[in-house]
Amino acid sequence: MKTDIILCGVGGQGILSIATIIGEAAMKENLYIKQAEVHGMSQRGGDVQSNLRISSNPINSDLIPLGGADVIISMEPMEALRYLPFLAKDGWIITSSAPFVNIPNYPDIETIKKDLENVKNVIVLDIEQAAKDNGVPRSANVILLGAAQKALGIEYDKLEDAIRRVFARKGDAIVDANIKALAIGRAAQK
Amino acid sequence: MKKLLLGDEAIAQGAIDAGLSGVYAYPGTPSTEITEYIQESPIAKERNIHRRWSTNEKTAMEAALGMSYMGKRALVCMKHVGLNVCADPFVNSAMTGTNGGVVVLVADDPSMHSSQDEQDSRFYAKFAMIPTLEPSSQQEAYDMMQEAFDLSEQLHLPILMRVTTRMAHSRAVVDVKEESRPQNELNYNAQASNWVLLPAFARKRNVVVTGQQPLLEQMAVDSKYNKYIDGTDHKLGVIASGIAYNYLMECYPEGCLFPVLKISQYPIPKKLIRRMTDDCEQVLIAEEGQPFIEDQVRGVMPGNAVIKGRLTGELPRTGELNPDFLKKALGIESSESYAPCEDVTPRPPALCQGCGHRDVYTALNEVLKEYPNARVFGDIGCYTLGFLPPYKAIHSCVDMGASITMAKGASDAGQWPAVAIIGDSTFTHSGMTGLLDAINENADITVIISDNLTTAMTGGQDSAGTNKFEAICKGLGLSEDHLKVVNPIPKNMPEITATIREEINYHGVSVIIPRRECMQTLQRHLKQKKAAAK
Numbered sequence: 001m002k003t004d005i006i007l008c009g010v011g012g013q014g015i016l017s018i019a020t021i022i023g024e025a026a027m028k029e030n031l032y033i034k035q036a037e038v039h040g041m042s043q044r045g046g047d048v049q050s051n052l053r054i055s056s057n058p059i060n061s062d063l064i065p066l067g068g069a070d071v072i073i074s075m076e077p078m079e080a081l082r083y084l085p086f087l088a089k090d091g092w093i094i095t096s097s098a099p100f101v102n103i104p105n106y107p108d109i110e111t112i113k114k115d116l117e118n119v120k121n122v123i124v125l126d127i128e129q130a131a132k133d134n135g136v137p138r139s140a141n142v143i144l145l146g147a148a149q150k151a152l153g154i155e156y157d158k159l160e161d162a163i164r165r166v167f168a169r170k171g172d173a174i175v176d177a178n179i180k181a182l183a184i185g186r187a188a189q190k
Numbered sequence: 191m192k193k194l195l196l197g198d199e200a201i202a203q204g205a206i207d208a209g210l211s212g213v214y215a216y217p218g219t220p221s222t223e224i225t226e227y228i229q230e231s232p233i234a235k236e237r238n239i240h241r242r243w244s245t246n247e248k249t250a251m252e253a254a255l256g257m258s259y260m261g262k263r264a265l266v267c268m269k270h271v272g273l274n275v276c277a278d279p280f281v282n283s284a285m286t287g288t289n290g291g292v293v294v295l296v297a298d299d300p301s302m303h304s305s306q307d308e309q310d311s312r313f314y315a316k317f318a319m320i321p322t323l324e325p326s327s328q329q330e331a332y333d334m335m336q337e338a339f340d341l342s343e344q345l346h347l348p349i350l351m352r353v354t355t356r357m358a359h360s361r362a363v364v365d366v367k368e369e370s371r372p373q374n375e376l377n378y379n380a381q382a383s384n385w386v387l388l389p390a391f392a393r394k395r396n397v398v399v400t401g402q403q404p405l406l407e408q409m410a411v412d413s414k415y416n417k418y419i420d421g422t423d424h425k426l427g428v429i430a431s432g433i434a435y436n437y438l439m440e441c442y443p444e445g446c447l448f449p450v451l452k453i454s455q456y457p458i459p460k461k462l463i464r465r466m467t468d469d470c471e472q473v474l475i476a477e478e479g480q481p482f483i484e485d486q487v488r489g490v491m492p493g494n495a496v497i498k499g500r501l502t503g504e505l506p507r508t509g510e511l512n513p514d515f516l517k518k519a520l521g522i523e524s525s526e527s528y529a530p531c532e533d534v535t536p537r538p539p540a541l542c543q544g545c546g547h548r549d550v551y552t553a554l555n556e557v558l559k560e561y562p563n564a565r566v567f568g569d570i571g572c573y574t575l576g577f578l579p580p581y582k583a584i585h586s587c588v589d590m591g592a593s594i595t596m597a598k599g600a601s602d603a604g605q606w607p608a609v610a611i612i613g614d615s616t617f618t619h620s621g622m623t624g625l626l627d628a629i630n631e632n633a634d635i636t637v638i639i640s641d642n643l644t645t646a647m648t649g650g651q652d653s654a655g656t657n658k659f660e661a662i663c664k665g666l667g668l669s670e671d672h673l674k675v676v677n678p679i680p681k682n683m684p685e686i687t688a689t690i691r692e693e694i695n696y697h698g699v700s701v702i703i704p705r706r707e708c709m710q711t712l713q714r715h716l717k718q719k720k721a722a723a724k
Binding site for chain 2: 010011023027032033034035036037038039044045046047051059060061062063064065066067068078079081082084085086087088089102103104105106107111112115119
């Protein structure tokens with residue numbers, strides 16, 4: 001088993017909590033993990049990404065080579081496209097549809113949508129809306145994770161268990177909200 | 191026990207498990223998380239390991255030397271440019287030597303993700319004549335810590351441990367010990383003849399330290415972290431150091447046919463390098479940072495093998511490496527991939543919404559419209575982003591503290607108005623001495639200490655001067671009439687602009703302190719309060 005994942009978004013959108021859940025699930029399975037993160041200046045509203053690699057064999061590079069990522073999970077549609085050269089030709093993009101506009105020259109969202117349609121395997125979800133509609137407004141990122149479950153190659157139950165462990169100390173209500181969010185994401189998979 | 195740790199965290203845990211008695215550091219990306227991890231560690235609390243932030247890297251390095259003098263183990267952490275700040279005690283710590291072990295952990299930032307240059311700290315260790323360790327994995331980073339402290343005590347030398355951004359900020363599963371080694375006892379073994387660097391004594395020490403060099407090199411040859419892995423195809427050999435070793439091996443999932451020399455301990459193991467240059471027609475050198483190994487291997491005289499690397503264009507001359515650069519240098523094709531999407535636009539970092547620095551720049555720009563020749567000397571911190579639109583408010587940013595001293599120099603040259611803008615933490619780090627120079631000459635400058643009560647850029651660490659700035663400025667001799675404190679919120683704009691205008695028009699040193707808590711730490715504090723109330 002080997003999955004190379006790029007997690008991306010804008011500083012402050014919480015991509016690292018998705019990484020934490022995947023990492024927890026992978027740890028439990030005794031898989032090898034490497035996860036390169038971005039800290040420092042770009043966290044102030046700039047583009048951020050994390051390279052997360054999980055594998056049943058030892059992993060060499062902390063960085064994913066060009067054309068090597070099995071999946072890009074993005075909290076923002078334009079950010080998903082920023083890392084396109086790293087996506088394998090048969091890899092998946094799982095992205096939020098909601099643009100985060102904090103720059104004056106943000107491109108026309110219709111153009112971004114078209115660019116995403118040109119990728120072979122893509123799931124675009126309005127996770128913020130889905131999270132609100134389902135009463136889990138703070139778990140939008142976990143909906144995205146649920147939608148990426150097949151592409152990640154991690155069994156659904158294992159992600160659910162990982163959520164229980166990661167959020168345990170925050171109480172049952174938060175655990176349940178995140179498990180519900182994961183299920184909403186799973187239902188949106190193709 | 192297995193833990194998923196950042197490289198920085200593995201280093202911190204390794205130091206604790208090696209019997210650390212104190213960590214001394216000033217925050218700096220990508221090194222900050224080491225000290226933060228120790229600050230949060232239950233065992234550090236239990237053992238009362240020193241873990242408060244230092245005012246700058248120089249005070250940190252010197253305090254660590256004091257701890258070493260008393261026989262205990264100390265870790266000093268910094269980003270690469272921090273080593274410039276503490277270069278004096280660092281280089282001279284090789285002359286004094288150590289009693290308790292000292293490890294100087296420097297995190298280099300090739301590609302300058304959060305830095306103003308990409309200097310390579312290995313050069314510092316070379317001219318200080320001390321060993322360098324450069325881990326290739328988080329596990330090595332953890333394991334090396336124990337050995338670094340042992341080595342420091344065995345050789346009576348500080349050890350430089352060098353990591354780069356990707357090692358510092360990448361997580362992996364690390365097998366850590368169940369129990370930490372006990373701390374050293376206080377001892378009085380430090381010899382005055384070593385520690386008093388009067389020329390007559392220092393000359394003797396210099397002979398000792400210089401004489402140790404062949405031993406250090408032999409240790410590098412024998413080090414378990416330096417590996418010569420022979421291959422079947424001798425057309426090429428590859429020398430890869432630190433994290434570049436990972437990128438190399440990524441290119442050969444089934445194993446590399448060429449001989450590989452992994453280097454993670456310096457001085458460079460010349461014997462192993464000679465073996466490679468003798469056995470192989472060509473040698474490719476892959477190292478993160480500047481061509482440190484390559485320069486030494488290449489030398490001046492032609493050798494048997496053709497040397498390739500950053501100096502010959504096979505690898506890029508600047509910036510960090512990655513697996514694809516290695517593939518290209520080795521003639522391996524990259525995987526098929528999508529072309530870059532042309533509609534994607536850059537998204538540079540920006541000052542947070544509601545940040546007090548924003549109001550400071552708004553006010554400053556408003557006033558400086560009246561002074562077309564005004565120059566604003568900036569400094570290092572979030573507020574450096576004031577250079578970018580919409581503010582475009584600063585004209586320089588060089589190093590910690592340079593705002594005040596450059597404003598003074600510009601004023602000496604005849605510039606008016608000369609304004610310096612510096613953050614609170616940067617001011618105590620390296621701005622106070624410059625302000626004293628300015629006050630002593632009553633330089634015609636206006637200094638703005640934009641105080642957000644924290645070291646914000648690196649994530650909100652304690653700032654050494656909090657609640658002390660007025661006292662510091664007065665203590666340095668600043669006239670109270672020209673020390674002004676304002677609250678940078680939009681509704682105070684008339685007051686702030688009036689203050690700035692008035693102080694620019696005063697022909698002497700003024701300090702204006704706009705003070706309002708950082709939005710990031712404010713939100714964190716509110717959250718903590720809410721949680722505590724529950």
